[in-house]
Structures are given as C-alpha cells and as structure tokens.
Amino acid sequence: MDSAGVGRLVDERYVGVLYAMTAVIFCFSGTGNTWWCAQRLASSLGVRGVQTRVVSIERIGAAAAAELVAAADLVGLGWPVYGSDLPEPMKLFIDTTLPSVDRRRVFTFCTQWLFSGNGARVYERELAARGWAIGWSAHFRMPNNICVTVSPLSWSADPEDHTKRLEKTARRIDRFLEAVLHGRSFSRGRGLVPAALGAMQRRPFRRWFLRLRDDISVDAARCTRCGRCTRICPSGNLTMTPDGVVTHGTCVICLRCYNFCPVHAVRYMRRPHRPERGLPYRGPVAGFKPEELAADR
Numbered sequence: 001m002d003s004a005g006v007g008r009l010v011d012e013r014y015v016g017v018l019y020a021m022t023a024v025i026f027c028f029s030g031t032g033n034t035w036w037c038a039q040r041l042a043s044s045l046g047v048r049g050v051q052t053r054v055v056s057i058e059r060i061g062a063a064a065a066a067e068l069v070a071a072a073d074l075v076g077l078g079w080p081v082y083g084s085d086l087p088e089p090m091k092l093f094i095d096t097t098l099p100s101v102d103r104r105r106v107f108t109f110c111t112q113w114l115f116s117g118n119g120a121r122v123y124e125r126e127l128a129a130r131g132w133a134i135g136w137s138a139h140f141r142m143p144n145n146i147c148v149t150v151s152p153l154s155w156s157a158d159p160e161d162h163t164k165r166l167e168k169t170a171r172r173i174d175r176f177l178e179a180v181l182h183g184r185s186f187s188r189g190r191g192l193v194p195a196a197l198g199a200m201q202r203r204p205f206r207r208w209f210l211r212l213r214d215d216i217s218v219d220a221a222r223c224t225r226c227g228r229c230t231r232i233c234p235s236g237n238l239t240m241t242p243d244g245v246v247t248h249g250t251c252v253i254c255l256r257c258y259n260f261c262p263v264h265a266v267r268y269m270r271r272p273h274r275p276e277r278g279l280p281y282r283g284p285v286a287g288f289k290p291e292e293l294a295a296d297r
C-alpha cells in the first residue's frame, strides 16, 4: 500500500489497521443537527480509514437498509431527543425497517440542546429485542431548535454561537470515535441515575405527545403556497389542497416545517412565529437544506 499517498487522506496511525472497514450511520434529523453530527462522524471515520455512509431514515426502505447493514463492519444510529425520548420516525425505523440481527453491536448517539438523562440509550430494550446491543452511546450538545412562540426557552440565530457549539461537539465526536474504534468504553446515559433523570422528562412528554400531534397549522393569508412544508414533512402531516395546506394529525414535532417556512406562515398552537425573538432555527450551518433529509415527494 502506498502509505505516503494514503496518508494525505487518512491519519497514518490507522493505515493498515482499519483501512478495509466500512460503516453506515442511519439517522433521523428534524432540523439538521443530528445530520451534521452524523456527517461529522463520517468524515472523522474517513480520516481514520473507515469509509462511512450516512443515510437519512426518511429515504430508505427495509431491503436497502438490510443490504447496507450486511455490508458494514460498523453500524451507528442517531436521533435528536424530544423530551428525553426518541422521535416517532426513529422508533418506527428501528421497529420495522432496521433488519433484525444475530447479536451485533451498534453505536448510538443523540443530539440535544441541554440534557436528556439517557437519550442515546432510551430504546436499548427494543434494540436488544431485534438483536442489537448498544456498544457505545454518546450525547452531543447542539443548538436549540425549539423556536415556537409558546416556548419560554431562548434560542440563538447567531452563526457565531452555532460555530462555537459545533466546534465543541466536533471535539467530543472525535473522542467518541477513538473509543469506538479502539474498543474502549463510552456509554453516556448508562446506569440508574441517567435512566431515572431521563424518565422524569420522558413520562410527561409521552403523555403530552399524543395531544400534540395536530398543533401545527398554516396561516392561509401569509402562505405563498410554495409547498415546501408539504415536501419536507417527515410524517406526511401536511398536504397542499386548493384551499391551502391541511394537516392530518400525524405531526412528530420535529419543527422542520415551522423553522424552514420561508415566510413564517407555519404556526404552532395557533401562534405565529415572533421574528422579534429571532429568526427560527435554520440548521447548524448556513444554507442547510432539509430537502436532503426528506423522502422525495
């Protein structure tokens, strides 16, 4: 092997050790944070000689997922936490699309603004039922994407704040990967205390969630009928009709439609966005396009 040539692309410490490895990371991402972390994991893995594919779960069926899993040496799963819980599309993916295996290790990560207790391990039992054992788990802090008027929480639309947060997270991603690739322990969210803290948020969230599935609406007077929200919604909650956008009660509260509507026509709990509190969160990097994540509609 021409290690000098490879060394330009791959950290030389890993050449020959891991060069033939491949990985696949399946992720759900509402507004781009988890996608960014998955891409960063992939490029860091690439530097360490592991060719990695990142797949949005919205764009893949069971047969293709099974093929990718069969071909990969390493499998990862990532999601954002919602009230210390997994988003519905990720639950569905794990329950029905990810193939069952005969005991394989997987790494999991979640992205969060502040805290989730055991966000990256919350689906441990369900994964185990399909043969997957969580070998490593990480929590990555990312910018807050809850920008709805009813929320008292603050968020930042300042790219400099985002860059600082991303730099810190990138360093944590590298530490995480070192542990994964060298078989060292990295198990964020493991144990009774994180599980109890996670449950404290998750229990009420799961109760509310059922009542929160039809809280998105579109202000017909403001809407330009561009159809973007209907194309990027991950759960088929929005349809364009001659009378405007209608909803179907299947919202998963990812806030993608709300945050990426070009004219702030999407409302949450009938409250329009208040631009004086700041622009909605449009992803971790300038120009982020949620269309990359969504199934073609």
Ligand SMILES: Cc1cc2nc3c(=O)[nH]c(=O)nc-3n(C[C@H](O)[C@H](O)[C@H](O)COP(=O)(O)O)c2cc1C
Residues within 6 Å of the ligand: 028, 029, 030, 031, 032, 033, 034, 035, 079, 080, 081, 082, 083, 084, 085, 111, 112, 113, 114, 115, 116, 142, 143, 144, 145, 146, 201, 253, 254, 255
């Ligand atoms: C409905 C909802 C619930 C959330 N719950 C939490 C939470 O419990 N803890 C937390 O730190 N962040 C929480 N967040 C923030 C997101 O997890 C965080 O911004 C995440 O990185 C978004 O990832 P995404 O851009 O891939 O969707 C929540 C966001 C939403 C939309």
